[in-house]
Structure formats: C-alpha cells, structure tokens
Amino acid sequence: MTNCVRLHDRAVVEVSGDDRVTFLQGLVSQSVEGLADDEARYGALLTPQGRILFDLFIVGRPGAIWLDVARARREELVARLKIYRLRARVEITPGEAEVWASWPTAPAGAGPGWVPDPRREGLAWRAWGPASPPVPNSGAEEWRRRRLELGIGDAEDFDFDRDYPVELNLDLVAGIDFSKGCFVGQETTSRMKRRGQVKTRLVPIRFEGPPPPRGAEVLNGALRAGEVRSGVEGLALALLRLDRLEGDLTVDGRPVHPHS
The missing domain is CATH 3.30.1360.120 (Probable tRNA modification gtpase trme; domain 1)
Structure with a gap:
C-alpha cells in the first residue's frame, strides 16, 4: 500500500x-x-x-x-x-x-x-x-x-541553536556539501568532520512499550549516555554518546537497544 x-x-x-x-x-x-x-x-x-x-x-x-x-x-x-x-x-x-x-x-x-x-x-x-x-x-x-525505522531525524528531533549538524547526521543524509565553499558555520562544521570530533549522534533505539518523553535520559549503568528526542511505540531516536553505546542501556528503567 x-x-x-x-x-x-x-x-x-x-x-x-x-x-x-x-x-x-x-x-x-x-x-x-x-x-x-x-x-x-x-x-x-x-x-x-x-x-x-x-x-x-x-x-x-x-x-x-x-x-x-x-x-x-x-x-x-x-x-x-x-x-x-x-x-x-x-x-x-x-x-x-x-x-x-x-x-x-x-x-x-x-x-x-x-x-x-x-x-x-x-x-x-x-x-x-x-x-x-x-x-x-x-x-x-x-x-x-x-x-x-530508517533512522532519519526531523525538526522535532533537533534542539535548534544548540545541536551541531553532524551530531544530527546531516553529513550522512546529504545535508552538507563539504566541497561547496563557504557558508555560515562552515568552519566549525568542517573541522568537526575532518578531525573526527563527532562524539554524539542521533541513534535509533528499540524498547518495549510506549515512547519515553522527549528529553528522557538514556543511561549506561549509572552514567548518562544521552537523551531521547522523538519516538513511537517501541522505537525512538536518541542523541547518544558514541563511547557509551556498549553495555546495558536503559531509559525510564527499561532496557533499550541501539540499532542501525
């Protein structure tokens, strides 16, 4: 259909x-x-x-x-x-x-x-x-x-005037042309990509039940791993630290599983 x-x-x-x-x-x-x-x-x-x-x-x-x-x-x-x-x-x-x-x-x-x-x-x-x-x-x-389901963020997943575009995967969804020359914010964007300074990204996560509220903390044990952005039953996008994806992740006490 x-x-x-x-x-x-x-x-x-x-x-x-x-x-x-x-x-x-x-x-x-x-x-x-x-x-x-x-x-x-x-x-x-x-x-x-x-x-x-x-x-x-x-x-x-x-x-x-x-x-x-x-x-x-x-x-x-x-x-x-x-x-x-x-x-x-x-x-x-x-x-x-x-x-x-x-x-x-x-x-x-x-x-x-x-x-x-x-x-x-x-x-x-x-x-x-x-x-x-x-x-x-x-x-x-x-x-x-x-x-x-395809891991694509939208405006409801972005904190405007706070998030960097590469954290939101714009470099992975044809949202940044690194060869076009100057644009507003180009220097920081290019430097983050070139030097591998991307420490957090939007990542799809799966869980049981209704979606956590926007901003709910994702924990790796006792450590903060990130926060939920938008979601539906059993599925959400979360802005997560890449160095804390391994291990037992939870949100609101429920296990969550990153997926590609």
Missing part, C-alpha cells in the same frame, strides 16, 4: 529575484548551484558558531527557490534571511504551498512535482503545492514511524 500524508508541521518560504542562487549559496550548508526546477536538496542554515538553526528542503521552482521548513519556525527563518539580504536582489516571502510525503512510492495518479526525499534512498517521495493533490490516507504518527 502507498501511504500519503500532508505534513501540516512543514511550510514554505519563497526566495525569488536575480540573486537568489548566490544569496543562498553563501548561507546554507547545501549547494544550490545548478538546482533544477522540481529538484529537491536537503540542507540547513547554521549559526556562525556552527549550530543548527533551521533544517531545510531546498526546492527548485520556475523563477524561485522554495525552502521547506518547520512551520513553527517559518517566520523566524524569514526574519533571519532578511538580516542577511543586505543589497542582494532577492524577495523573501512566506509561501502557501502544502507539503506532502508519500511512501514507498509516489501516489498513483499523482500530478507532476513528486521527487524522492533526498535524505535516504527509499525513504519517501515529497511534493509541494496544491496542484493535483492526492488523498491522504496516513497521519503524522505513521510518517514518524516510517522515518524512525
């Missing part, structure tokens, strides 16, 4: 104007050069210190680039981009496009514009806009389980 859901927690910001490519190229962690219409790439906007501020799908559109961002943070993204605009010939406006996901394939009979989710082959297909909308047959919980 093909599952299809409208992602109500995501929204679009439109960046248009002659300088849109060069403007975004110097800001985000993913290259936007050569972005074709209806092509999607994944990236982030970071702080100058290299911490994540926004995770973004970067979508090519005729005469514009759409940024698919967490709906709760869209106005903050618009304000942040306007700070960086200076003399660039760009317009930055909230968009009205809906955001959709479908898996394991695009929905039958769907209109044009469906593209593979760039974070992992086989994860899902994604679409933007009201044209030829499909009929949703799944909800947010089914989509959450789908991505957790």
